Amino acid sequence: MKKIMLTLLLFVFIFPVVGQEIDSVKTIKNQIDLDIHFLALEGTYKKRISKKIFFGFSFGGGPLFRVNFTGDGGFIEWVKFKSLLDYQLAKRIHIYQGFSYSTTYAFEGDVGGKSIGVEIGFFYQIWKIELGFEPSLIIFQTSGIDEKFKTGEFTTTLLIMKIPLSRW
DSSP states (O other): OHHHHHHHHHHHHHHHHHOOOOOOSOOOSEEEEEEEOSSOEEEEEEEESSSSEEEEEEEEEEEEEEEESSSSOEEEEEEEEEEEEEEEOSSSEEEEEEEEEEEEEETTTTEEEEEEEEEEEEEEEETTEEEEEOEEEEEEEEOSTTOOBOOOEEEEEOOEEEEEEEEO
């Protein structure tokens, strides 16, 4: 009995020293996502700059629909470029701040042009995909004879599904 107690005591001291530690959280440094909008696609590249913060760029195409909070009109962004700063709030929740430039069509006035915007994206992870939306402030400039900037309008996207394609 004495030998068994000594052996167990020996294991109590040895296991913490030589035992393997499993890293349950894999740290990724780069990520490529595919964002699926209602009728459009957007690709995103993000690079980790700290434990919870990513910096990245996004490029999208197709009719990226945005609706006004006031309900009178809306926008379609045809080609969009965005730089963003992504912050991980919790294990499954992240938000990002983005600055975008896009070619845009406005329903109100039936005109095309370009727009710049400030966006905030909210996403929640379910399994491997993330679901979210992007409220934004858009400043629209019409193209053609009457090239002037319109005042900023608060808009939001419809539901966005973000699928991670590659992480390394």
